[in-house]
Amino acid sequence: MNKLLILLILTLTLTGCNNFLEVTPEQHAQIVEYSAGLLLKYDRFYESNLTAITLLAPKPEVIEKPEVGPEPDEEGLENGGRPEIIDNTVPDMPRDLTELIGVNGLEFRYSGVLVTNRYPEEVVPGESYFGIDASPGLNLLVVKFDVINISSEDIFLNMNEYDLRVGIGYNGGSFSSVLYTMLLYDLAFFKDVIPAGGTVELSSLREADIADSGEIHSVELFIRSHKGDFSFNF
Numbered sequence: 001m002n003k004l005l006i007l008l009i010l011t012l013t014l015t016g017c018n019n020f021l022e023v024t025p026e027q028h029a030q031i032v033e034y035s036a037g038l039l040l041k042y043d044r045f046y047e048s049n050l051t052a053i054t055l056l057a058p059k060p061e062v063i064e065k066p067e068v069g070p071e072p073d074e075e076g077l078e079n080g081g082r083p084e085i086i087d088n089t090v091p092d093m094p095r096d097l098t099e100l101i102g103v104n105g106l107e108f109r110y111s112g113v114l115v116t117n118r119y120p121e122e123v124v125p126g127e128s129y130f131g132i133d134a135s136p137g138l139n140l141l142v143v144k145f146d147v148i149n150i151s152s153e154d155i156f157l158n159m160n161e162y163d164l165r166v167g168i169g170y171n172g173g174s175f176s177s178v179l180y181t182m183l184l185y186d187l188a189f190f191k192d193v194i195p196a197g198g199t200v201e202l203s204s205l206r207e208a209d210i211a212d213s214g215e216i217h218s219v220e221l222f223i224r225s226h227k228g229d230f231s232f233n234f
Contacts, residue, residue: 096232097145100223101162105151106194110234111201113170113216114142119205120183132181138207140179143168143219143234145187145202149194156193159202164188167222168206175222178204 094100097108117134119142134140149155166188167175184190187202194200204221219234 094227094230097223100225100227100230101159103155103157105149105153105155106157107148107150109146109148110219110232111144111146113219113234114144115139115208115214115216116142119203130182132179132183132205134207137210139210141168141170141206141208141216143204143221146199147190147194147202148199149196152196154193154195157190159186159188159190162225165224166204167224168204169220169222170208171212171217173212175220176206176208178206181205 094102098106101108117139118131119140120131123131132140147157164187166178168178169175178188181189183203184192185200185202187204190200190202192200220231221234222229222231
């Protein structure tokens, strides 16, 4: 818009507008402000003071409430007076191999330890195909268990299903992994039928220093299985 025309409109507004258009003092001031704004809107130092004539209804004020937990009842308990139930029970730990293996009708009983240079000491045809010799300067420490079928039916036992990792300690010393053997009656790999009322002897073997294994006071069996890690003292 031509600046001269704007000045002319501004002059008429300030002098003679009230003759044909009645405005309030507030409206008059806003007209003046608007006219001046057309002239000065490119002036970066100018800040408009024009306010809207029609006022919008104010938006309701939203007050955010802080998040709080449930209010305690008279006894100081939450959840409507019902105390929170926390399960602190620990699953029963197996006390022995019988509970760890968990085959109904079978009992595992520790039957002793043997220190020898060769196991089995005698190869019995049909019962053992070969024997195991200890490394030079060492003995074999053989931990033996009787597995008893106390039921009235034959029970098939497959120890491979339990994926046992066995370690043996003695006289309070550290554990050592057992030897992996092909013995038919290896504790970790036995697979056969135990007849009703019958007993089989299973064993686990490790090597031990001759000087230390001459006299065995105590034996500790460490077993890692899919159920967890367990140790048993004998």
